[in-house]
Every structure is written in C-alpha cells, then in structure tokens.
C-alpha cells in the first residue's frame with residue numbers, strides 16, 4: 001500500500017513575546033519586546049497509508065493543530081519534510097487543495113449568515129467542478145449526510161450537529177483523497193457524536209478516503225481508528241494499534257445512572273462504586289476484567305434506570321498511563337518488546 005502522508009523530522013517553533021509581570025513590565029514589553037522560542041512540535045516522523053484512518057491524539061496544546069496546519073500547507077515548518085499525496089504541502093498548497101479536504105470542529109468553512117447551499121456553490125466554483133457533476137455530488141452527499149432539509153437554512157440557525165454534517169459535506173464536495181478532521185465531534189451530544197462517527201466510517205469505506213483525525217475523545221479513536229499516534233508537548237509518545245491501546249490504556253469506563261428508585265447492586269468483579277445516592281449511581285468499570293454488556297445487563301436487571309451515560313477516561317489519564325508504562329518499559333532489559341507497535 002502506498003503512503004498518503006509521509007512526515008520526517010517535522011518541527012515547528014513559534015516566536016512568542018515574553019510576558020513580564022506588573023504594569024511596568026507590560027509597558028516595557030510594549031516598547032522593548034523580548035522574544036522567546038516556543039517549540040510547538042518537536043521533530044516528529046510517521047506515515048499514513050492510503051485508505052487508513054489515523055487518530056492523532058493528545059491533550060490541549062500538544063501540537064495537533066500545528067501539525068495539521070503544516071500538513072495542509074497553512075503553516076511553514078521550522079525544519080523537516082512532509083509529503084501529502086506526493087506533494088509538499090507548504091510549497092504546493094494550491095495543487096494539494098484539490099486533493100485534500102479539511103474539517104475544523106472549532107472553525108467553520110461555511111458562511112454563517114448564508115444557507116449551506118450557497119457555500120457549497122462557492123466551493124464548487126473554487127474546486128472548478130463542472131456544474132452537472134457538482135449538483136450530482138452535492139445531492140448525493142446531502143442525502144447521505146441527511147442535510148437535505150437544512151440546505152436552505154442560514155448556518156447560524158443550525159444546531160451544532162447539523163452544522164457539523166454540513167461542514168463534512170463541504171469538505172467532501174471535490175472528492176478529496178485525504179481528509180483532515182480536527183476535533184469533528186467536539187461539543188456534540190452522545191447521539192449526534194455517534195451519527196457523525198458512522199458517517200465518517202461510511203465515507204472511508206465507500207470512497208477509500210484516508211482520514212487524519214485529531215480528537216480528545218477516546219470514543220472517537222476507539223470507534224473509528226485502527227491506529228493511533230499520541231502526541232504530548234510536541235512529541236510522539238506512542239504509535240500503536242488501537243486494539244492494543246484499548247487493552248492497555250483504555251481499560252476503564254465510567255457509568256453514571258439516574259435511578260427511579262434505590263438500587264442494590266450485587267458485587268461485580270471489576271466494578272467499583274464511585275458514588276451512590278437515592279437516585280443516582282456512578283460506577284467505575286475495569287473493562288479488562290468485565291465486559292460492558294455484562295455490567296449493563298446486571299444494571300438493567302437490578303435497577304429502575306431513568307437515564308444512563310457512559311464516559312471514556314479523560315485524555316490526561318490516558319497520557320499519564322502511557323508515561324507510567326514508558327517508564328516501566330525503560331526499566332526493562334534492552335531486548336524486551338518495544339512500546340510503540342506502529343501500524
């Protein structure tokens with residue numbers, strides 16, 4: 001399989017003004033600014049195969065967006081090389097634009113006061129799509145992403161989930177071979193998140209699109225990706241198959257229940273009660289010990305449930321576990337198995 005994305009020793013340093021304390025410090029900084037270097041992305045390297053869905057995950061400020069911006073040609077790196085579909089993103093940005101798409105969960109590419117159909121029209125012209133092809137593609141995507149009813153509604157009146165589906169359609173109009181999705185499910189509720197994930201998977205299956213996905217959400221990674229790269233402080237700390245990651249780092253979930261009456265849960269191995277009130281129960285489930293189906297089955301059998309939410313461990317905890325294990329591996333003899341399994 002060919003590589004869709006190839007990155008070698010890619011690095012980005014920002015020059016930032018140093019902050020100084022107090023009023024006097026602020027005045028001095030205004031007239032005699034002192035700059036310092038901020039290493040946002042340390043030299044990193046990886047490859048993404050064509051048709052692969054790669055999760056690029058990490059906590060706030062880890063360097064995910066900076067990496068995506070370099071791979072889409074928005075930012076020039078300080079050093080290193082990258083190729084996306086054989087093109088250098090920052091030198092051949094225009095050509096690359098015809099081959100890749102991007103969705104930024106926190107930044108819209110749709111005109112806020114206009115209906116999506118107008119933004120699509122404009123994008124169709126930018127991508128030089130022949131009129132008939134454009135209309136066929138737009139209508140096919142609108143149907144698949146179930147946005148036909150909102151095509152003529154101004155974006156400002158759409159819910160976040162509706163807008164996100166329109167954003168993805170906008171990114172796919174020109175049949176890109178690689179799509180960068182930066183936090184595509186941020187701020188969405190569980191059901192809408194699930195829908196967006198299904199649509200993303202369908203797009204990969206049906207069109208063979210390579211997907212580069214950043215997310216804080218362990219659920220996105222578990223459900224969408226086979227491989228994940230974890231970045232922290234601008235450095236890749238893990239490049240691993242998601243199945244293995246799930247076994248080693250995503251080993252618990254939190255279940256929160258709203259109850260209609262008091263519930264007495266029998267002791268279950270791997271299940272710890274975090275909090276219990278007359279009408280609520282919060283549990284920690286170690287999924288390496290007990291399956292979620294079994295726990296949910298027991299809960300349904302024993303309790304009158306009003307509502308249930310299931311949460312993945314926060315990213316910070318996953319990172320802490322990775323470091324913990326890295327340290328343990330570093331203590332092992334040199335001939336033992338490496339931490340990063342790659343793809």
Ligand SMILES: Nc1ncnc2c1ncn2[C@@H]1O[C@H](COP(=O)(O)OP(=O)(O)OP(=O)(O)O)[C@@H](O)[C@H]1O
Pocket residue numbers: 014015016038039040058059060061062063064065066067
């Ligand atoms: N234009 C910029 N000028 C100076 N520093 C920047 C700039 N853009 C990003 N940074 C810094 O670089 C580091 C990496 O930022 P980046 O936005 O890539 O992180 P991220 O992993 O995408 O985080 P988040 O999940 O919060 O979006 C951060 O410390 C950030 O403050």
